[in-house]
Amino acid sequence: MNRKQIISMVLAFAMVAILAVGCSSKETDKSNKGEDQKKPVKLVFWGGVPADAGPQNVVDTWNKTNPDVQVEYNRFVNDDEGNLKLDTALITNQAVDVYFSYNVPRLQKRVDAGTALNxxxxxxxxxxxxxxxxALDWKIGEDYYAIPTxxxxxxxxxxxxxLKEHNLAVPTAWTWSEMQEYGNKLKTDKRYGLVQFLESYADPMDxxxxxxxxxxxxxxxxxxxPGIATWLTTLNEMMGTGATVPLGEQLTSKMPVETMFLKGEAAMLNAGPYIFRSSNNLTENPREFKIAFAPVPRITEDPAEHKQRNGLGxxxxxxxxxxHVDEAWAFSKWYAxxxxxxxxxxxxxxxxKDVDREAAVKLMIEGVEDLYDVDSLQNVLFEQENTFTRKTPQQVLDLRREEYEKFFVGSQQLEQTINNMVKRHNDYLKQ
Incomplete structure (x- = not known):
């Protein structure tokens, strides 16, 4: 083999080596890209409950067992301003994968806006x-756009x-007239008989x-x-005697009714079980009194004419x-x-039905059982029948509220209030 042949052979081997290295580099690049593609899917989950009241535990538990789908919690306050923040995020394509709609009217608006998946x-x-x-109450048309959990x-x-000081029994069924009597007996110069959240104000009407x-x-x-006029009149009388807080004062002061009850500044509170996250926190809300529970009273004397606002939420x-719709669906099923x-x-x-509700109640009051009347709690949670879920369109809720607020603050008489609500509702129905 002469010198030229040797040189040619060396060059050929070198070229093969270079090509092999290049191919190996490309394969490594492909492998790295494949690793990049295996990064966990990220879901952003929006809800109205403070993270430390359960949601953070939810996402941490999910993330531990689902390394390929990691969930991040984003809290919005469940009021008009907070829901507007969520709706804006949905419409402007900000990071929202799964979220809560806390009532059917809100969900309906999101369905109409195209921001809720069928x-x-x-x-x-x-x-x-x-x-x-x-669950049927959560249907929009013929379909579901949310799982009521x-x-x-x-x-x-x-x-x-x-109650014990005044020899008053824990009611298992009662009327607004009877609650008015309780309020009058329990009120003092420094304590209201009853306080309520504004969201539940119209429940008797509904x-x-x-x-x-x-x-x-x-x-x-x-x-x-006639029942609506009865409710308006009864509640207005309670405001006049101090049995409940005047609405005008509550609106202007943004009164913390939950805190007032837990401090003993109100004897009764109209609210849902979400208050447990505060009533169990004895560090921030220290108390020594026991809490009992009664169903929300009815307007009419006949129990058969009453429906309790319970349902699903x-x-x-x-x-x-x-x-990541498929991953969002998997998370939704697991959560439910x-x-x-x-x-x-x-x-x-x-x-x-796959959840042990009695076990849930035990978790609800774990460690502070002595501060609750458990029998009355079980009664309101599981023994109430003939319930309803509020489905009234938001526009109607708004027009009603605008009129009854005028009545309660004293700028409009009862008859005019009823007439205005009827007229505005009829105008809405014609549309």
Whole structure:
């Protein structure tokens, strides 16, 4: 072999080596890209409950067992301003994959805006079988756009020590007239008989309308039903005597009614089980009195004419613009059957039949059982029948509120208030 042949052979081997290195480098690049593609999917989960009252425990538990799908919690306050923040994020394509709609009117608006995914194509989870017939209240048209994950229970929280001082029994069924009597007996110069959240103010009105219909047989408004005038008059009288706080004062001061009750500045509180996250926190809300529970009173004397606002709540909703819809659905199913149990200590009562509700109640009051009348709690959570879920459109809720607020602050008489609500409701119905 001459010199030229040797040189040619060396060059050929060198070229083969260079090509092999290049191919190896490309294969390594491909492998690295494959590793990049295996980064965990990130889901952003929006809810109205403070992270330390259950949601952080939920996402931490999920993330430990689902390394490929990591969830991050983002809290919004469940009021008008907070819901506007969420709706803005949905419309402007900010990071929202799964979120809560806390009532049907809110969900309806999101369905209309195209920001709630229709769940009809998911066949591996039967919402009605899991949640029972009350789930039907969450249907929009013929379909579900959310999984209602909790059992909504509105109830009257009672200072049991004060009841005993005044020889008053814990009611198992009562009327607004009877609650007015309790309020008058329990009030003092420094203590209201009853305080309420503004969100639940119209529940007596909705109880009447859910039983007798929002419209009459001729299709016109039923807001002039006699029961509504009875509610307006009774509550207004309670404001006048100090049995409850005047609405004008509550609106201007943004009164912390929950804190007032836990401090003993009110004997009764109209609220849901979400208060447990505060009433169990004896560091921030120290108290020595026991809390008992009663159902929300009815307007009419006949129990058969009353419906209790309970039903289901906390509708878990998927953003149709999410890039990870399948993962969001997997998280939603897990939350509805398992994850929601981690919310019980914060006052959420799971609605799925796969959850042990009595165990949830134990978690709700764990460590402070002696500060509650457990029998009355069980009664309001599980023994109330003939319930309703508020489904009135937000526009109607708003127009009603605007009129009854005028009445309660003294700028409008009862008859004018009823007439205005009826007229405005009829105008809405014509639209």
């Amino acid at each position: 769940l009809k194509d998911f066949k591996d989870y039967d919402i009605e079988d899991k949640m029972g017939p009350s 909790t059992k909504n229970v509105y109830m009257i929280w009672l200072n049991d020590n004060l 109880s009447i309308l859910s039983q007798f219909g929002e419209t009459k047989a001729d299709g016109t408004s039923n807001l002039d039903h 906390d509708g878990l909703t998927i953003n149709p613009k999410s890039k 059957d398992e994850g929601v149990m981690l919310m019980a200590a914060g006052g959420r009562v799971p609605s799925s």
